[in-house]
Amino acid sequence: MMNKSGEPAIRASGLVVVRGGRTVLDGLEFSIPQGQITGLLGPSGCGKSTLIRSIVGTQARVTGTLDVLGRPAGDRALRPRIGYVAQAPSIYDDLTVRQNLAYFAAILGTPRDTVDRALADVDLTSHAAALAGNLSGGQRSRVSLAVALLGEPELLVLDEPTVGLDPVLRRDLWNLFHRLAAERGATLLISSHVMDEAERCHRLLLMRDGRILAGGTSQTEFGGDTPEALRTRTGSETVEGAFLHLVDQAKSLEEARR
Numbered sequence: 001m002m003n004k005s006g007e008p009a010i011r012a013s014g015l016v017v018v019r020g021g022r023t024v025l026d027g028l029e030f031s032i033p034q035g036q037i038t039g040l041l042g043p044s045g046c047g048k049s050t051l052i053r054s055i056v057g058t059q060a061r062v063t064g065t066l067d068v069l070g071r072p073a074g075d076r077a078l079r080p081r082i083g084y085v086a087q088a089p090s091i092y093d094d095l096t097v098r099q100n101l102a103y104f105a106a107i108l109g110t111p112r113d114t115v116d117r118a119l120a121d122v123d124l125t126s127h128a129a130a131l132a133g134n135l136s137g138g139q140r141s142r143v144s145l146a147v148a149l150l151g152e153p154e155l156l157v158l159d160e161p162t163v164g165l166d167p168v169l170r171r172d173l174w175n176l177f178h179r180l181a182a183e184r185g186a187t188l189l190i191s192s193h194v195m196d197e198a199e200r201c202h203r204l205l206l207m208r209d210g211r212i213l214a215g216g217t218s219q220t221e222f223g224g225d226t227p228e229a230l231r232t233r234t235g236s237e238t239v240e241g242a243f244l245h246l247v248d249q250a251k252s253l254e255e256a257r258r
């Protein structure tokens with residue numbers, strides 16, 4: 001299932017994205033290790049979704065280097081190897097949960113038993129016969145996640161998967177993410193603007209205003225700071241504290257340059 005070990009799952013160098021005349025990603029340098037959970041954190045509008053879309057190959061006007069599982073991002077051969085869950089759930093409201101999964105399984109050509117496994121993974125077995133249109137927001141996003149799990153992708157890219165979920169479901173989903181990494185060797189890239197989720201990740205990439213604030217290749221050789229390294233390096237008790245410390249540091253550097 002995994003690539004040659006030692007190779008990063010994702011590697012970016014000089015990555016730039018311009019949208020509507022604005023430089024939304026400004027020369028990113030980072031790498032993401034295989035088989036681990038990397039959290040992509042930063043405030044709303046900092047460019048997380050743009051970076052995620054670049055990685056899964058749906059973003060226009062991407063320049064620089066962006067390699068995913070050993071191939072250039074967007075390469076057709078990558079499609080079955082990546083599971084992507086966007087912020088808005090992409091499911092059919094007039095089909096049941098099971099019908100949604102069976103439909104996507106047929107398109108992907110995955111065996112039928114993958115449907116039951118994906119349902120169990122996201123804890124929706126008891127809702128298999130419910131119409132997707134009648135589900136809560138959190139349940140709908142779990143159906144989207146189940147669709148992404150069908151093909152047992154090597155890389156799972158999840159854009160804010162825990163938004164709007166209650167604490168119990170959030171915990172259960174994070175347990176699932178850890179099982180996918182530990183037992184199936186999957187690589188997960190998970191965006192969030194909730195800093196307390198950072199502690200649940202193996203590695204972190206912190207973003208602000210289209211730039212990497214921490215976790216880029218300048219800090220560590222192999223991409224991503226651990227939450228602990230970030231806290232230690234900044235003398236903070238929490239990742240949120242570390243983030244604020246780095247924001248202030250970046251601001252005073254900018255001011256000193258002026």
Ligand SMILES: Nc1ncnc2c1ncn2[C@@H]1O[C@H](COP(=O)(O)OP(=O)(O)OP(=O)(O)O)[C@@H](O)[C@H]1O
Pocket residue numbers: 019020021022024042043044045046047048049050051193
């Ligand atoms: N067509 C466009 N023209 C100009 N700016 C744009 C365009 N599309 C997006 N942007 C800007 O690009 C930036 C990055 O957007 P993006 O959706 O990647 O942010 P994000 O970090 O995912 O935010 P959120 O967490 O709120 O989804 C935002 O500041 C947004 O306003």
